[in-house]
Amino acid sequence: MTTFHCAVLVRAGSVTERVRIETDQSGTIVKIVTGVEAGPGDVRLATVVPGFATAHSHAFHRLLRGTTHADGGDFWKWREAMYGVAALLDPPLMFLVARAVFAEMLVSGYTAVGEFHYLHHRVDGAAYPAAHAMEIATGEAARAVGIRLVLLDTCYLDGAIGAPLSPQQRRFGDGSAAGWLARWHSLRDVIEGDRVTLGAAIHSVRAVSPAAMAELRDGLGTGTPLHIHVSEQPQENADCIAAYGHTPVGVLASLGMLGPRLSLVHATHLTAADRTLVGASGCTVVMCPTTEADLGDGIGDALGLAAAGARIAIGSDQNAVIDPLLELRGLEAGERLSSGRRGRFSPADLLDAGTGAGYASLGISSTVLAPGDPCDLVELDRASLRTLGSALDQLLFTATASDVRKVIVGGRIVAESGRLTAGAARPEVLLAEALDAVAAA
Structure with a gap:
């Protein structure tokens, strides 16, 4: 089980502070609690939106x-x-x-x-x-x-x-x-x-x-x-x-x-x-x-x-x-x-x-970040050159992919600051490998 603590969680129509999301071993959300402080074992995130x-x-x-x-x-x-x-x-x-x-x-x-x-x-x-x-x-x-x-x-x-x-x-x-x-x-x-x-x-x-x-x-x-x-x-x-x-x-x-x-x-x-x-x-x-x-x-x-x-x-x-x-x-x-x-x-x-x-x-889920849904999250940087000063509900109008800090899929951090966590590979390295292979075909 992994627990995430979001300083701010922005969902469609709501902005909630101090949100704790508990998942089971499969990465499915089992419990969401708002208005609470982070616990010692929580993965701490700042400003978060659904995946x-x-x-x-x-x-x-x-x-x-x-x-x-x-x-x-x-x-x-x-x-x-x-x-x-x-x-x-x-x-x-x-x-x-x-x-x-x-x-x-x-x-x-x-x-x-x-x-x-x-x-x-x-x-x-x-x-x-x-x-x-x-x-x-x-x-x-x-x-x-x-x-x-x-x-x-x-x-x-x-x-x-x-x-x-x-x-x-x-x-x-x-x-x-x-x-x-x-x-x-x-x-x-x-x-x-x-x-x-x-x-x-x-x-x-x-x-x-x-x-x-x-x-x-x-x-x-x-x-x-x-x-x-x-x-x-x-x-x-x-x-x-x-x-x-x-x-x-x-x-x-x-x-x-x-x-x-x-x-x-x-x-x-x-x-x-x-x-x-x-x-x-x-x-x-x-x-x-x-x-x-x-x-x-x-x-x-x-x-x-x-x-x-x-x-x-x-x-x-x-x-x-x-x-x-x-x-x-x-x-x-x-x-x-x-x-x-x-x-x-x-x-x-x-x-x-x-x-x-x-x-x-895509038939994945009919609700968003509710118990029973997959724990898929994206942490955005609110203090970048692009986003600084933005209202929380208007980050969509200022942020870009360059402002993505962490990406969580199924309760697991899979990317951080432009790099995959699996093998610490950068996508541009994988792309260069693919382009070279296609050129040689």
């Missing part, structure tokens, strides 16, 4: 950081560069890349990641001799650094609506919905354990037909978190309407798939009717502001979706930026740029988007 979640990540996209930003074009041009990187990866390289990215996430304050994973097979589409080799490599990378991972194993069947997979996409596919379901069900026993769990994803309406979606809907367990890219690009909407007579949200609604367990990623180009459907259903919308800005996707109506009833979470997506605090400020900045007004999301709403909403989207 952040990136509810949408493609770890291998990190390899493109700093190499595509000046190329011009749009999302579709960037995608071609992404396919080129995807073709280089095998299980040993996947482990090195994911380990480096997950390490960077940890020291930046992310305690949980939803990895939207579709690099399932060899480049030619053939299965690896060792079953689930790429998935196991990703899970082992998370365990190596200590981050909480929900592997969102992704169904990807078509290259576009009504079109087969291209040669660049063959490794993503499983042939059919039944083929994906068989592989997904067999994956759980070999991937889960030690802070790694299995979720599910449908890549998009471009990659999975409505008939196949219905098969997936019926073949997945009701408690499994399910994610899908939706309306990231206007072309996706136009193609979907031409093929099916509905927007992507309309297709999901017609299949009865909208609901609290479903997370819609991006949702940048929704119609007013889409927003009403999403809000009424209780879906989570995972916004990825730094990626949506970098790729020129557009600015989604986050505040409108929240007002309609959707819960908003954040994702780091292509990982061109790994910083939950900048991601949250990007969410608010988009609203300010769209509206011409400040203070669109409250600090409490932003903190929930970065913490509780992401954890709920």
